[in-house]
Amino acid sequence: MGEFKFGRRRFLGLTAVAGAAAAGAAMLGEPHAEAATGVDYAGLKRALTGPLLRPGDAAYAAAAKPYNSALGVRKPAAIAKVAGTDDVRTCVRRVRGHGVPLAARAGGHSYAGFSTPNGGVVVDLSALKGIMVKGDGTAVVGAGVKLLDLYAALAAHNRALPAGSCPTVGVAGSTLGGGIGVVARAYGLTCDHLESATVVTADGALQTVDSNHDADLFWALRGGGGGNGGIVTSFTFRTVPAPTVTIFSLHFPASRTSRVLRAWSQWMDAAPDQLTALCGVTAASTPTNRVTGTWTGPASALAGHLSALIAAVGAAPTSRTTHTYSYLNAMKYFAGPPAGREAFRAASRMLDRTVTASIADRVVALMSRQKGMVLLFDSLRGQVGRLKTGDTAFAHRGAHASVQVYSGNAANGPAVLAVQQALAPIVGTGAYVNYLNPGQKDWASAYYGANLPRLRQVVRKYDPDRVFDFPQSVLRA
Missing domain, CATH: 3.40.462.20 (Vanillyl-alcohol Oxidase; Chain A, domain 3)
Structure with missing residues (x-):
């Protein structure tokens, strides 16, 4: 995010x-115990192509760590290392309605750790790292792509995208919040170059949004912040000649x-x-x-x-x-x-x-x-x-x-x-x-x-049941 x-x-x-090396306490509270029992984790694991990590699994502890170690030890109920869009849809459909936090995570750099909620299900998008640069300079980018990998792929085509400078930040969170970068005055924000996006909405449907299709959601994705309204699985950007x-x-x-x-x-x-x-x-x-x-x-x-x-x-x-x-x-x-x-x-x-x-x-x-x-x-x-x-x-x-x-x-x-x-x-x-x-x-x-009323209305339209909920969700504003 x-x-x-x-x-x-x-x-x-x-x-x-x-900076001191000591880690602070985690910032998100645990969900109610009775709510956490509603998800059929065994069934979710069987339904996924990618692995589902649970507490006690060998890879769980490492996967549960956010980038900011000051957030301390995080304890999500499960981490779904999704293999593709179908896995994302499966997670949404099986977790929604059980009162369990559901959060997408790309780079894991959320300053507050909202992408790794305690007691929640993390939809880890890191495997969605495809990058395709078309002849017209547009680039289709998976939501798990990190910024430096994107820069390198675009450079091979003499193209560039204005964005941030930390190499391991995910393009997803950066874009969804706006995307202030090192050449912002010359080229604008990252979100200003977004042409379309594929999104899994709160009902588990997959939609492609742009200025002509679900234009209100497309508007919200350009600066409305990660975690609101759906899980983006890929972005199509308009790039610029590499300066x-x-x-x-x-x-x-x-x-x-x-x-x-x-x-x-x-x-x-x-x-x-x-x-x-x-x-x-x-x-x-x-x-x-x-x-x-x-x-x-x-x-x-x-x-x-x-x-x-x-x-x-x-x-x-x-x-x-x-x-x-x-x-x-x-x-x-x-x-x-x-x-x-x-x-x-x-x-x-x-x-x-x-x-x-x-x-x-x-x-x-x-x-x-x-x-x-x-x-x-x-x-x-x-x-x-x-x-x-x-x-x-x-x-x-x-x-x-x-x-x-x-x-x-x-x-x-x-x-x-x-x-x-x-x-x-x-x-x-x-x-x-x-x-x-x-x-x-x-x-x-x-x-x-001034955009808050419109943004709240859009997010409520696509997520009326607050499936994608976290302490600073637009629906809590």
């Missing part, structure tokens, strides 16, 4: 944000962090769409800063844009690097070296205005009181803002940036939530559904804004 955004692993590695990407990174003196944040924001207001940039503010008594980004125009033209930022900051950067890559190698750069599971706490806000001196000073003051935490301001607008708020379920078309509150300390959940709450009057009350936080009280309005 969730995605690891714009260069987070690379950014954190370079800024040395440390050359120049990646840049600048550090400025810590004493200039407030000025950097303000200068970055105003710089992005005036920037062409080819420029997408992140501004990071890392907690310390004097918070530090970093500006990292991508440029998809001629490499020689980037220097002038960077010089304009430096002039606005009014201080020379303490370090400055630029490298030009193919799109695939740029994604590999942001992914960083291979890594396993991570322990982290995270939340988000959406920056709804240009950063003024007052806003920047308040952000820096807030981060001067924190430890082991970073704010990642990811620029939007550009092609993201070319669509209207109601064109897709992604409601933040006018946002200046997303703001991720991230800590690599598994015990830092309360502090992350407190910072998220403190940011609301400073930057805005919105939040990004792919950065789920189970402790957030205003999650429904924050994730969906």
Whole structure:
């Protein structure tokens, strides 16, 4: 459901944000014991082509682990490693109506662990990893495909899809929440490139949805968040010619962090769409800063844009690097070296205005009181803002940036939530559904804004009995 955004692993590695290894408690409660007895697990196992893992099975413990190890030990009642669409339909038909949580899982990166519910049935889509690139550049992609595998397959055809940078994030969750990526201003969100999708709805039916067939559900799938309304088994994307990407990174003196944040924001207001940039503010008594980004125009033209930022900051950067890559190698750069599971706490806000001196000073003051935490301001607008708020379920078309509150300390959940709450009057009350936080009280309005009433109506139409239910389901909003 969730995605690891714009260069987070690379950014954190370079800024040395440390995290504790201790895992926190699981965030989802156990279902009622009597409800869990209603599913005929033996019958479900016989009906599936793929394996059904139950507690005590040799492969169960490993399969039950979410990517975020801070979520602790998860105990789903069963994990269906589905072999195809028919298995997905079988799971829905046999589990629905028994009061047992039913959740799809692709990459397993849900920040809150909603894709691996305690006491529930996990529909593990990881085997649905087919990728077919057609002559017209469209790509049919299985819901179990991971982002780096998709980038590599598209690169073989000199094509690309704008999306996130964590290599093991599933394309499914990323797309369904919107899909903020490293070239978002140049090409828009991942969901903006979705042409159609095959979906298993709550009655077990298989439907292909697009702008002409079940257009309301197709609208909801583009930013309405994973887990709502059905289980997508494949996506058809419109891809773009693979661009050359120049990646840049600048550090400025810590004493200039407030000025950097303000200068970055105003710089992005005036920037062409080819420029997408992140501004990071890392907690310390004097918070530090970093500006990292991508440029998809001629490499020689980037220097002038960077010089304009430096002039606005009014201080020379303490370090400055630029490298030009193919799109695939740029994604590999942001992914960083291979890594396993991570322990982290995270939340988000959406920056709804240009950063003024007052806003920047308040952000820096807030981060001067924190430890082991970073704010990642990811620029939007550009092609993201070319669509209207109601064109897709992604409601933040006018946002200046997303703001991720991230800590690599598994015990830092309360502090992350407190910072998220403190940011609301400073930057805005919105939040990004792919950065789920189970402790957030205003999650429904924050994730969906003006699109919430329509989204609730659509999801209720396709899932009237709340088959796909979880603590932050649209039907609970």
